Amino acid sequence: MDHGRFLIEELCRLTGFSRRTVRYYVQEGLVDPPAGRGRGGYYSDLHVAQLARIRQLQDEGYRLDAIRGMLFPPRVAADMAEAARPAEPAAAPTPEPGPAAESAASAPGSSWTRHVVAPGVELHISAEAASHLGPAVETALEALRSIIHHRGGLHE
Amino acid sequence: MSDLYGMLTRTGSNPVPLAGVRVTGDILGRGAKVKVAQRFHNRESQAIETVYRFPLPETAAVCGFSAIVGGRRIAGSVEEREKAFETYDDALARGDGAFLLDEERPNIFTLSVGSLPPNAEAVVEIEYVALLDQRGKEVRFSLPTTISPRYLPADTPDEGGIPARERIHPEYAASVPYGLSVEIAVRDPAGVESVESPSHLISVSMGNGGTTGGTSTLVRFASETVAMDRDFVLTVARRGAEQGRAWRFSGSGRTWVQLDLAPDEAESAPGAHARREVIFVLDCSGSMQGDSIDQAKRALEVCLKAMETGCSFNIVRFGSTFQSLFPQPQAYGERSLGEALGWLAAVNADLGGTEVLAPLADVYRAPVTQGVARSVVLLTDGEVGNEVEVMSLVRGGSAGTRFFAVGIGAGPNDHLVRGLARAGGGTAAFIFPGERIEPRVLAIFRQAIGARVTNLRIDWETTAGAAGRAEQAPVSPTLLLGEPMSVFARLASGAAVPAGVAVNAEIDGKPVRWEVPVTDAGTGSIPLPTLWARARIRDLEESQEAGGRGSRQQRPKGEAWKQEVICLAREFGLSSSLTSWIAVEEREEKDRQTGEMVLRRVPTLVTVGWHGIGSVRGAHFGAGLVMSQAAPSVCESRPEPDALCKSPMRMDMADSFMLDAKAFFTRKAPMTPGIARTAESADSTVTDVLMALLSLQCVDGGFDLDDAMLARLGIAPAGIAAAAASMPGDRQAALRVLHTAIVLEVLESRFADERETWFAAVRKSRAWLKQATSGWGQAIGGKSVAQWAKELSARAAGSKMP
Numbered sequence: 042m043d044h045g046r047f048l049i050e051e052l053c054r055l056t057g058f059s060r061r062t063v064r065y066y067v068q069e070g071l072v073d074p075p076a077g078r079g080r081g082g083y084y085s086d087l088h089v090a091q092l093a094r095i096r097q098l099q100d101e102g103y104r105l106d107a108i109r110g111m112l113f114p115p116r117v118a119a120d121m122a123e124a125a126r127p128a129e130p131a132a133a134p135t136p137e138p139g140p141a142a143e144s145a146a147s148a149p150g151s152s153w154t155r156h157v158v159a160p161g162v163e164l165h166i167s168a169e170a171a172s173h174l175g176p177a178v179e180t181a182l183e184a185l186r187s188i189i190h191h192r193g194g195l196h197e
Numbered sequence: 198m199s200d201l202y203g204m205l206t207r208t209g210s211n212p213v214p215l216a217g218v219r220v221t222g223d224i225l226g227r228g229a230k231v232k233v234a235q236r237f238h239n240r241e242s243q244a245i246e247t248v249y250r251f252p253l254p255e256t257a258a259v260c261g262f263s264a265i266v267g268g269r270r271i272a273g274s275v276e277e278r279e280k281a282f283e284t285y286d287d288a289l290a291r292g293d294g295a296f297l298l299d300e301e302r303p304n305i306f307t308l309s310v311g312s313l314p315p316n317a318e319a320v321v322e323i324e325y326v327a328l329l330d331q332r333g334k335e336v337r338f339s340l341p342t343t344i345s346p347r348y349l350p351a352d353t354p355d356e357g358g359i360p361a362r363e364r365i366h367p368e369y370a371a372s373v374p375y376g377l378s379v380e381i382a383v384r385d386p387a388g389v390e391s392v393e394s395p396s397h398l399i400s401v402s403m404g405n406g407g408t409t410g411g412t413s414t415l416v417r418f419a420s421e422t423v424a425m426d427r428d429f430v431l432t433v434a435r436r437g438a439e440q441g442r443a444w445r446f447s448g449s450g451r452t453w454v455q456l457d458l459a460p461d462e463a464e465s466a467p468g469a470h471a472r473r474e475v476i477f478v479l480d481c482s483g484s485m486q487g488d489s490i491d492q493a494k495r496a497l498e499v500c501l502k503a504m505e506t507g508c509s510f511n512i513v514r515f516g517s518t519f520q521s522l523f524p525q526p527q528a529y530g531e532r533s534l535g536e537a538l539g540w541l542a543a544v545n546a547d548l549g550g551t552e553v554l555a556p557l558a559d560v561y562r563a564p565v566t567q568g569v570a571r572s573v574v575l576l577t578d579g580e581v582g583n584e585v586e587v588m589s590l591v592r593g594g595s596a597g598t599r600f601f602a603v604g605i606g607a608g609p610n611d612h613l614v615r616g617l618a619r620a621g622g623g624t625a626a627f628i629f630p631g632e633r634i635e636p637r638v639l640a641i642f643r644q645a646i647g648a649r650v651t652n653l654r655i656d657w658e659t660t661a662g663a664a665g666r667a668e669q670a671p672v673s674p675t676l677l678l679g680e681p682m683s684v685f686a687r688l689a690s691g692a693a694v695p696a697g698v699a700v701n702a703e704i705d706g707k708p709v710r711w712e713v714p715v716t717d718a719g720t721g722s723i724p725l726p727t728l729w730a731r732a733r734i735r736d737l738e739e740s741q742e743a744g745g746r747g748s749r750q751q752r753p754k755g756e757a758w759k760q761e762v763i764c765l766a767r768e769f770g771l772s773s774s775l776t777s778w779i780a781v782e783e784r785e786e787k788d789r790q791t792g793e794m795v796l797r798r799v800p801t802l803v804t805v806g807w808h809g810i811g812s813v814r815g816a817h818f819g820a821g822l823v824m825s826q827a828a829p830s831v832c833e834s835r836p837e838p839d840a841l842c843k844s845p846m847r848m849d850m851a852d853s854f855m856l857d858a859k860a861f862f863t864r865k866a867p868m869t870p871g872i873a874r875t876a877e878s879a880d881s882t883v884t885d886v887l888m889a890l891l892s893l894q895c896v897d898g899g900f901d902l903d904d905a906m907l908a909r910l911g912i913a914p915a916g917i918a919a920a921a922a923s924m925p926g927d928r929q930a931a932l933r934v935l936h937t938a939i940v941l942e943v944l945e946s947r948f949a950d951e952r953e954t955w956f957a958a959v960r961k962s963r964a965w966l967k968q969a970t971s972g973w974g975q976a977i978g979g980k981s982v983a984q985w986a987k988e989l990s991a992r993a994a995g996s997k998m999p
Contacts, residue, residue, distance in 0.1 A: 049286070061282045062358045068796065080290035081791065095358075104355050186351045187517075 045086045049075070052084040056092040063092070071095065071109060107179055110154040111171070158185045212240040213374050214247040214313065215799045217422065220379045223413070224338055224433060226386065227331050227457070227681070228723030231257075231340070233323045239313040241797075244790045246289070247310045249799040250367035252341035254327055255304035255612040258731035260724075260770055261324030262778035264296040264310075266317075273298070273780035275767050281777035285311060292789025294782030296321055300772045301364040302584065303735070304612040305344055312790040323778075326723045331459075331681045332626075332640055333953045334390070336433045339627065342377055342425035343367075345484065345608050345804040347582035348551035365582050370800030376422030379429060382413040388436035389414050395632040396430040396607070397423060426802040427607035430629050441711055443698045444718035446725035452688045453725040454657055454667075454715060456698050459681040462647060462956065472569045473508045473646045474526050475500075476560050480553070480577035480605075482516040485546035486809030488630040489606040493576040494541055496603060496628065496638040500574065501537055503642055504529045505961040506897065509569075512537060516548020519556035525563075531896045546809075551581045554590060561594040571598040572645035575617065579610030580807075587613065588739065592620040599623045601645050603638060606630065608804035619739065622675045630806060635888065636954040643679065643957030648705045650676040656699040657686045667692070670732035672740075676702060679956075685729035730769035737762050738774050886910075887948050890940060891958050895933070898961035899969070902936040910943055911993040920977050920985060930969075937966050938986035946990055 053060050066072040072091045075082025098108045154171060156164040156178070164182060171178055216238045222231035233253070239245050253259065262273035273296065276284060281297060288295035288311065295311040296319075310319060330337045344367055353361045383389055392401055398419040405412055416431060423429075443456045477497055485493065497512070504510060508529045512522040522540050527533040557573070565571045579602075581587065591600050600621020604614035607630055618625035624644055626637040653676050657667040667686040674684045688695070700711040718725055737758045759775055766776035784790075806812055886909055893900050907914050917935050924931040941962060944955050970982050977985045 049290075050283075059279050059282070059357060060286055061279060064286065065359050065363070080286060099355075099358060105358065105360050183351055 045084075045089070047084045047089075049080070049084065052088060052092070055089055056096065058092055058096070066092070066095065069109075071105075071112065103179070110156055156182055158182060159189045162189060211797060213799060214239055214245060214310075214797050215249055215373075215375045216318075217375045218342075218377045218425065220340060220377065220381075220429075222379075222381050224329070224336065224381060224383045224385075224431075225722060226384075226435070227329050227336055227683075229327050229329055229338055230723060231325050231327070232261075233325075235308065235321045235323075236318065237310055237313060237321070238318045239315055241795075242315050244312050244314050244792065244794040245797045246312060246794050247797045247799060249308045249310075250301070250344065250365075251306055251308070251801070252304050252344050252608075253306055253323075253325060254339060254341065255302075255615055256327040256329075257304075257325035258327065258727050259298070259300070259306075259323060259325045259772040259778070260727050261322070262296075262298050262772075262780060263322050264294075264780050264782065265320040265322070266294060266782050269782075271296070271780045271782050273778040275770050275772065275776050276779050277763050278775050278777045281779040284779050284781065285309065288781045289794075290791075292791040293784050294319070294790075296778075296780040296782075298323065298772060298778040300774060300777065302612055303616075303774075304341065304610070305365050306772075307364075312794050314788075314790055326727055328683055328723070328728065330627075332637070334435045334437065336435060337627070338381070338431040338433070339611070340379075340429040341608055341611070342427065342429065343608060343801050343804055345578070345580045345610070345807050347580050347610065348482065348484070349582040350550075350552060350554070353583055361582055367801040368798040369803055371802075373425070373800055373802055375425070377418075377425050377429070378422045379416070379418055381416040381431060383416060383433055384413040385433070385435050390434040390436050392416055392431065392433050394429070394431050395629040396427055399431070424802060426805045428609075428629065430627075430632075441713040443713045443715040444722075444725065445694060445715050446718040447694060448726065451690060451726075452692060452694055453729050454686045454688065454695060454698065455718070455725050455728065456655065456684045456686075456700070456713060457681055458676065458684075458700060458711060458713065460650075460676070460678050460709075460711065462643065462678040472566075473505075474565065474569050474571045475504065475508060475510045475642075475645055476526065476571065476573045477510065477512045478553075478556055478560065478573060478575045478577075479512060479514045479544065480516075480551065480575070480579075481514045481544060481546045481548040482551040482580075483546060483549055483808050484551065484578055484580045485605070487546075488806040488812055489578050490544070490546040492628055492630060492634060493603075493605050494544060496576055496605070496634045497541060498538065499635050499638050500642045501534060501541075502891075502894065503639055503958040503961075504534075505646065505964070506530065508646060510537070512541070513556050513560065514544055514548065515551075515553065515556040516546075517550040517552050518548060519552075519559065529896075534896055551577075553577065553581055553587055554583070557587065557590055557594075561590065561598065565595060565597055570649060571595075572623070573598060573600050573621065574641065574645055575600070575602045575614075576605055577602070577609070577614070578606040578807075579604055579613035581610065581613060584610070584613045584616055588616045588620040591617050592739075594621065599645065599649070601625070601641050603628065603641060606804065607806045616739070619671075619675070624675070624677055624680050630812070635891075636951070639955075639957045640679070640953050643960075644677045646957070648678055650678065650702050650704055651706075653700070653702040655684060655686070656701070657688060658692055658695050668729075668733065670729055671736050678704070679953075683728075685725065685732050687726070687729055687733075727769055727771070730765050730771055734762050734765055734771065734773050737765075887944075887951055887954060890943070891955060893940075894958065894962065898937070898959070898963075898965035899933040900936045900940045900962065901933055902939070910939070910990075912939065912989060916989065923978070924976055925973070934966065934969050934982060935986070937962055937969075938982045939990060941966065942983070942986040942990040946987075947994060 047055065049060055049063065053063060056063075058066075063072065067074055072088055072095075075084050075088070077083055094112070095108055098111065099105075103111070154166050156166065158164050162185070164185065166178055214237050216236040219234045219236075220231060221234075222229055235249065235251075237247055239247075264271045264273070275281075278299065281299075285295045285297040292312070294313070295309075297309040297311070299307045299309075301307055306323075308321060310321065313319060344365065346369070347362075347365055349361055355361065356364055383392055392399075392414060394416075400417050400419045402415050403412065404415045441456075441458045441460075443454055445452055445454045447453075477500065479493055479497060481490065501510070506529055509526040510529055510533070511526040513519055522537055523533075553575075557575075560573055594600075598621065600617055601623040602614045602617045602625045604611060604625065604627040609627060611627070614627070615625045624641060626641045628634055628637055653674065655669060657669070667688045669684060669686045671684065674682055676682045695715050697715055698713045700713065702709055740758075762773050762775050765771070766773045772778055889906065889909070890900075893902060893906060895901060904914050907917070917932065917939075921928055921931040921935055924934070941959060944959060948955060966982070970976070973982065975981055980988070
């Protein structure tokens with residue numbers, strides 16, 4: 042899949058993202074780092090495809106926090122994964138763990154997305170459930186956040 | 198405070214690259230010229246890119262940016278925001294050094310320092326100019342030092358494909374190894390009466406300093422550096438405040454004019470204006486816990502007591518949800534006031550998130566009764582990140598409604614507070630914890646219920662008659678009686694230099710006209726073209742944010758406003774929402790850093806008092822020392838233990854000493870000869886008497902004075918009793934009439950300097966007295982009640998001053 046060899050400005054032109062945004066996505070692990078060292082590296086069709094996917098989801102009305110969860114469902118602690126067996130392996134590939142995966146241990150066989158509802162409150166959804174639920178996940182998150190705020194919750 | 202809802206991160210083993218911040222500046226009358234120097238040092242063994250997010254006042258026109266590396270100064274330039282980023286990015290890719298300053302909000306900036314090699318140092322200097330708030334003779338300088346976590350509603354859209362929080366929140370830490378030092382030079386042609394800080398312990402001396410090095414009153418922190426966890430607030434009392442002045446500056450074939458107008462509130466006839474409805478909106482979100490909610494409640498109480506019969510009011514408190522005191526605004530009276538005070542006493546900051554949009558939308562949805570002018574008074578720390586949406590709502594709200602905002606706490610979001618006041622044709626005030634609430638809040642409240650100035654028109658070329666139009670900024674300024682307004686204009690090319698500016702307006706429907714002579718601004722003052730350009734850029738940015746609503750006349754269509762902002766920002770060297778500052782350090786081939794570098798975000802402190810964490814209490818008026826200019830040139834002493842023990846605030850202060858070794862105190866420094874003394878005498882006592890006096894006011898406006906108060910005023914009760922006996926009607930009612938007349942006279946004769954504080958509070962007293970004594974004539978031994986009170990007060994003043 043690694044075709045093309047683009048400099049950052051060409052990548053921006055091809056995808057319509059500003060350079061600032063591309064650098065941010067790379068920094069956040071949403072887009073792979075360029076080949077070669079430092080900022081002068083090269084980008085390929087893979088990067089174009091990654092950015093196109095983000096753009097597509099944005100056009101569908103998703104915000105980056107949701108997109109992050111959809112693109113890189115992190116794996117959660119083994120015990121939770123154990124309880125969820127026998128789930129199908131994740132349909133979506135997980136090329137790089139996103140930042141949300143930092144605290145999640147690897148759990149072979151199933152892929153879960155961790156959504157932060159409010160500080161100290163998380164919602165974990167398996168890749169399989171997410172594919173059935175689609176945009177309902179976002180709706181559920183909004184509802185949960187609203188309930189927590191309504192109760193004079195933690196988040197400010 | 199080791200973990201704040203998971204927001205505070207440990208700085209870990211990576212050394213923090215920011216070594217310190219030094220602020221030098223000049224306060225010149227109402228203007229300020231400030232330089233913020235941030236020193237970075239890479240203590241790591243690898244190259245780093247460091248990102249520092251920090252606040253500046255939203256009034257700042259950021260007009261200078263440079264970096265000093267290896268003894269070399271690299272001057273920055275202004276570029277369109279994304280182009281500046283590309284220049285920065287290209288420089289880093291080449292291995293050069295680069296410095297980028299982005300404006301995320303008018304009061305939030307991000308500095309990126311690219312590729313700092315191991316052990317390298319760099320100093321970044323950011324310069325800004327600003328016009329300061331002025332109330333009466335007091336000018337207020339405020340410098341924010343940290344950005345409180347801002348609440349973003351769950352549906353906040355991304356900005357440029359990046360979550361909004363990423364543009365406004367710094368990294369937070371429980372402690373940081375760097376601090377702030379300041380040196381502010383205060384100069385005023387009219388003279389400086391006193392300098393004080395409600396936020397920090399300061400030292401005041403005469404000397405050479407500031408950005409120009411000239412002789413002036415120099416203000417520094419009493420300690421070398423302070424923690425960057427609260428605004429630095431400095432108030433300067435000037436000798437004499439002008440009513441109306443205008444300045445001109447000519448250069449590059451163009452002329453700029455600045456008009457400062459501060460019409461006295463006496464220009465409006467009391468009681469002549471329409472009926473008022475006041476809706477108080479009180480922020481009860483979690484971030485208001487602690488100092489802030491207590492202050493806001495007190496401020497609201499002060500307003501409620503100062504309200505006049507004939508007004509109606511309601512109180513809305515909000516967090517994630519909102520509640521109203523009454524289903525509909527209620528007429529002001531004994532009963533509604535009692536209900537409101539009882540309700541207020543039970544209010545806590547327990548409503549969670551800061552969903553400010555919903556309660557304001559609800560307020561604006563409610564229709565206003567015919568013939569009633571509505572004012573909304575918001576009390577908040579403003580810690581939200583959706584300023585644009587909230588301002589948009591207020592700007593598009595009903596035309597008869599004015600918006601007033603009071604910023605509470607040690608680090609309020611001044612962009613929201615000021616922006617809302619601008620959008621709603623009102624004004625803003627700020628109260629630092631421990632600061633006297635009454636003067637500021639009453640000044641705001643007086644304008645909320647006072648006369649309204651409409652149909653304001655400024656004629657910039659009274660003698661010229663030149664072709665073309667003056668470009669005025671702001672296009673639609675708000676003029677409030679008793680509040681200085683500054684408006685700028687760039688005159689048409691080739692226009693004759695004007696000798697005067699004429700202002701036409703209506704006060705409660707009656708036409709008025711002011712003519713203000715224009716004098717030369719000279720050099721060395723705050724640059725007029727810069728202030729004009731900043732105001733014009735703000736106009737363009739904010740009228741665009743209104744999305745076409747409101748009544749801005751000069752809003753360019755489509756994207757043209759963006760081009761104008763970018764052109765102005767580049768021409769005048771200013772940052773804006775669409776432009777950034779960029780400086781590139783070109784390196785020799787051998788010094789280029791093309792290898793890997795790691796990103797280091799500078800951690801910052803959370804504002805003290807935020808969410809009730811920590812407290813600034815103890816920084817109290819009345820708790821500081823009164824220093825004298827005749828004292829040694831540098832006064833570095835902390836308050837004497839004796840002085841602390843005598844202070845009425847000693848418990849607060851003792852607590853704060855125990856809780857926080859870096860306790861801060863107010864320091865007041867009058868610029869007149871005198872001896873050092875505690876604040877228990879002099880001004881604090883004057884203010885205490887005044888406050889005690891005002892607290893005796895009844896709902897109808899009349900006063901009932903007790904013997905203790907009369908004794909403090911030096912007035913014998915016997916004389917009053919004798920006079921009451923000679924008056925018609927009930928004796929108790931007669932006493933209230935006489936007491937009220939005495940209070941009004943005492944306020945005028947002895948508290949003229951504190952007029953700001955009492956003026957609104959006693960307007961209803963005057964009206965009440967007039968009504969109560971109508972037809973009495975020369976009731977007391979051939980004298981009117983007012984004459985009698987005047988003579989009594991003068992006799993008492995001769996024997997005892999408060």
